[in-house]
Amino acid sequence: MTDIGFVALACGLIIGLGAIGACIGVGIMAGKYIEASARQPELMNALQTKVFLLLGLIDASFIIGVGIALWFATANPFMG
Template identity: 75%
Template structure:
């Protein structure tokens, strides 16, 4: 295997594992939100604000991982030219 194939493999792992983590995090948070809203309907507005804020933060963490993977793919700082 060449250096380029290891770079492609690492980029795929960064993006794939980040996507799985973000999906699982948002799914668990959404389920807990529905449970909390069913138990105390008067708190739906407060909880909804926090859910959207946390969903954005979880998604931002995944997009940072995608940005790092793109850095490795297109402008790899580890290859000396």
């Protein structure tokens, strides 16, 4: 396998593992939110704010990983 092949493999792993981690994190968080709002419905508004904030942070980490992978894919460090 060439060096370019390893870069493509690394980009796929960065994006794939980041997507899996983000999906698992969002799923666990949403499940816990549903549980908490079912137990104490009066806290639903305060919990919803925190859920959306954490959702943005979880997705931001995945998007940063995608940006880094795309940067590796387009910038060829093996030329020159």
